[in-house]
Amino acid sequence: MFANIVRMSSVDVGGQDAAAVPADLFDDVSFLLARANAFSLAMGNAALAEHGLRVRSYSVLALAAGGRRPSQRELAELLRLDPSQVVALVDDLQKRGLVARQPDPGDRRANVVVVTDEGRVVYARAASAAANAQAEMLADLTAAERDQLAVLLRRLASPSS
Amino acid sequence: MFANIVRMSSVDVGGQDAAAVPADLFDDVSFLLARANAFSLAMGNAALAEHGLRVRSYSVLALAAGGRRPSQRELAELLRLDPSQVVALVDDLQKRGLVARQPDPGDRRANVVVVTDEGRVVYARAASAAANAQAEMLADLTAAERDQLAVLLRRLASPSS
DNA sequence: TATTGTTATACTCTATAACTATA
DNA sequence: TATAGTTATAGAGTATAACAATA
Numbered sequence: 001m002f003a004n005i006v007r008m009s010s011v012d013v014g015g016q017d018a019a020a021v022p023a024d025l026f027d028d029v030s031f032l033l034a035r036a037n038a039f040s041l042a043m044g045n046a047a048l049a050e051h052g053l054r055v056r057s058y059s060v061l062a063l064a065a066g067g068r069r070p071s072q073r074e075l076a077e078l079l080r081l082d083p084s085q086v087v088a089l090v091d092d093l094q095k096r097g098l099v100a101r102q103p104d105p106g107d108r109r110a111n112v113v114v115v116t117d118e119g120r121v122v123y124a125r126a127a128s129a130a131a132n133a134q135a136e137m138l139a140d141l142t143a144a145e146r147d148q149l150a151v152l153l154r155r156l157a158s159p160s161s
Numbered sequence: 162m163f164a165n166i167v168r169m170s171s172v173d174v175g176g177q178d179a180a181a182v183p184a185d186l187f188d189d190v191s192f193l194l195a196r197a198n199a200f201s202l203a204m205g206n207a208a209l210a211e212h213g214l215r216v217r218s219y220s221v222l223a224l225a226a227g228g229r230r231p232s233q234r235e236l237a238e239l240l241r242l243d244p245s246q247v248v249a250l251v252d253d254l255q256k257r258g259l260v261a262r263q264p265d266p267g268d269r270r271a272n273v274v275v276v277t278d279e280g281r282v283v284y285a286r287a288a289s290a291a292a293n294a295q296a297e298m299l300a301d302l303t304a305a306e307r308d309q310l311a312v313l314l315r316r317l318a319s320p321s322s
Numbered sequence: 323t324a325t326t327g328t329t330a331t332a333c334t335c336t337a338t339a340a341c342t343a344t345a
Numbered sequence: 346t347a348t349a350g351t352t353a354t355a356g357a358g359t360a361t362a363a364c365a366a367t368a
Contacts (some may be wrong), residue, residue, distance in 0.1 A: 019296035021288045025223045025239075029307065030201045030295050032314035034216065037198035038241050038359090039317065040191045055195065056335085062186045073349055078186075080199055082337070087351055109344045109349040127182045134191050135180035140316050146190065149313045153193035155301050156200065156310075199336090217358080234326060243360070248328060270326040270367045 040137055047133035051126040052096070056081075058126055060089045064099045065115040065123045071104060072111055098122055201298055208294035212287040213257070217242075219287055221250045225260045226276040226284045232265060233272055259283055 022028040044055045053061065059079055063070050072090060076083040090113055093099040098119030104110040115123065138146050183189040205216045214222065220240055224231050233251060237244040251274055254260040259280030265271040276284065299307050 019289075019292040021292045024227065025220060026315065027311065028291075028295065029299060029311050029314065030205050030216070030291070031220060032311055033194070033198045033201050035241055036314045036317045037194045040194050042359095044191050054334085055191070059186060059192060066185065071349075072351095080196055081335095083350065084338090084352075085336075104349095107345075107349080111350075128180075130189075130191070131180040131182045134189065137317060138190060141313065145313060148309065149317075150188065150190050150193055152302065152306060152310045152313070153190065153197045154187065156197045156298060203336095215357080232326080242358095244327065245329075245361090246359080265326095268326080268368075272327075 040134075043133045043137055044130060047129045048126055051122055051129060053122075053126050057089055057093055058123075058130065060086070060113070061093060061098060061115065061119060061123050062127065064093075064113045065120055069112050069114060072113060075113060093119070201295075204294045204298055205291060208290040209287055212283055212290060214283075214287050218250055218254060219284075219291065221247070221274070222254060222259060222276065222280060222284050223288065225254075225274045226281055230273050230275060233274060236274060254280070 025031050041055055044058075048054055048058050056079075060075060063075055063078060068074070070078065072086045073083060075081070075090075076086045079086070081089075090099060090101065090111075094101060097116055099113050099115055101111040102114055104112050138149075141149065186192050202216055205219075209215055209219050217240075221236060224236055224239060229235070231239065233247045234244060236242070236251075237247045240247070242250075251260060251262065251272075255262060258277055260274050260276055262272040263275055265273050299310075302310065
C-alpha cells in the first residue's frame, strides 16, 4: 500500500522555516495536483462540451440546481472565484435560459441564482456525462481509494475551515 | 477515517454508460481537485515570486536541475504542456541565465535543457520556499496522509501508464 | 514521411481596481 | 463605512495550426 514512499532531501538552503524539499518534482504534491487537475479539466471539458458547458459553468449550474439558493457572492466563495468572474458565468447561463437571477427579498443588493426548468434538464444530462468522465479518470482506483482521495482533497481545499 | 462517505445518486438520464452522479458538487473529485489546485497554485506562485519564478517556470527549472537532461519535447511530456508552451518557458529561463539549450549530439533537431550554475542556486532557494508553502498547505494532514495523497494523485495523473 | 522546435493566434482563466446601489 | 454586483483591463494559461530543419 505504501510502497511508493515520498523521498525528501534536507537541502535547507540559507534559512527560514526549512521544510523538507522533495527530491524530485514527482514527489511534490503541488505538482501532482496540477497535473491531475489538468487531466481532469481536459476530460471534464470534453465531456461537457456537447452540453454547451465547461467545467466552470457546469459548477455554477450545479450549485444553482442544488438546494442552496446561492447568491453570486456565495457562488464566488464556494467556487473560490472572484465575484467579477461569477458575473460572466451567470450572464452566460442566463442568456441561455438555464438559470435566472432573482432579487433577494431580504437584501436588495443581492441576486439569488436559481436554476430554470430547462436548466435542470441540461444539468441532469451534463452531470451524467461528467460522472462518466470522472469514472474513467478514477478507473484505476478502488471505491475506498476514491473516497479517501475526496476526503483528503476536501481537507486541503478548505484552508479557511 | 471514512466518516465522510461520498454520496451518489443514480440519476442516469437518458442513457450511455451511466456512472453514479455525485449528489453534491463537493462530492465531485474533479471539482475538489480544481479547488485544491487553485489553492496550491496561489500559494506556490506567492512563495516563488520573490525568486522571480512561477509554478510553471519552477517546474521546468526543477526538471533541468534534476538528472534527466530532458529535451524540450520531454519537458512537454513530463509537464503535460504543448511543446510550443515549453519554448516560451525555456526562453524566459535562458534569458535570465538559469538554463541553457545544448544541442543534442545524437539528434541535431533536439535541444537538451540544462541548468546553469546560477540556475542551480536559484533553484535550491526556490525549492526551499516551495517546500515551505507546501508544508503549510498540507499542515492538517499527517505524514502518512500526505504520502497517501501523493500516491493517489500519481495514479490519477498518469493516464498513459 | 515523421519528429523537434518554433511562431502565431485565439480563447479561457486569473487577478485587480474602480464604480453603483444598497445596507 | 461596508457589502453585492458590475465593468474593465492586463497578464497567465490552454489549445491549434502551420512551418523549417532534421531524422
